[in-house]
Amino acid sequence: MLVKEILNKIMLKEMTIKELAALYNVSDRTIQSKIKKLGYEWNSKKSIYNYVGEDPEPVDVDFNTLFGQTSKMLAEQKQTNSEIAASASTSTSKVDAIDLLLQSPKDRSKRVYRGFYFDDDVLSIIDRVPKSYKSELVNEALRKVFKEKGLLD
Template sequence: MLVQEVLNKIHKKELTIKELADLYEVSTRTIQMKIKNLGYEWNNKQSAYYYTGTDSEPLDTDFTGLFSKVNQKLVEKKQTNSEIASASEGNRNQEESITSGELDTIDILLQSPKDRSKRVYRGFYFDNDVLNIIERVPKSYKSELVNEALRKVFKEKGLLD
């Protein structure tokens, strides 16, 4: 879906930020930040986004392209599942092929929750590029994502079995 379509649907109240957030499996704040980063600002009185950026307006930009490849695959899967009114077993097979194919544990974590083990809280500073990736996932999965990413690196370095 193009940015122009998304903004028109929001203005016409055919689509909400919450529905977009659910579709891309991100927070509503993430959706709002993506739109703001494109140069748009929300006008409460008119219930619409207006372009305030300095570059040319990105109306023909693919909205899905603003998200990670994992979120893009999830959206494609959801769209395919809604278009194909097949039996639930067919949908399950399609979901399994996506999760078992080219996705690793971090990708799978971004798709579904995992049982949580006992944890210890520690505070760390993150660089902006790393933090932007962490901010893409829902709040309840952030620790899980960081743990899995570090676990993967530590296993590759031979520090974990």
């Protein structure tokens, strides 16, 4: 992914520094320092990254190139897994919406907040998913069960 795409996702709150750090198997601090070394500064009041560097803005730089070979391979493997899951959804495999959500995000629809209590075993699975995808996972899991029971089309 390009630097401009990463920064836009962070500013639009589609991705967090923590999720990006997990993708590259590094710390939050490492991600922040890599972005800073590119010449960007975080403006906490506006929640945006401002370019303060002297060179031309590195928006078309591939973010993978900022990390060592191991991190690059991990990120590419995760990206490849997402692509495999996406292509598998078009074929007649057993990959369903829940599998896809566990590997890649989905467009959000209008939502209504409700609070529920979860058992520890169920919560441990939900907690494996990045924060921004938990609602999608729960919705898809419930949708799948409701369809199997004939309650949804």
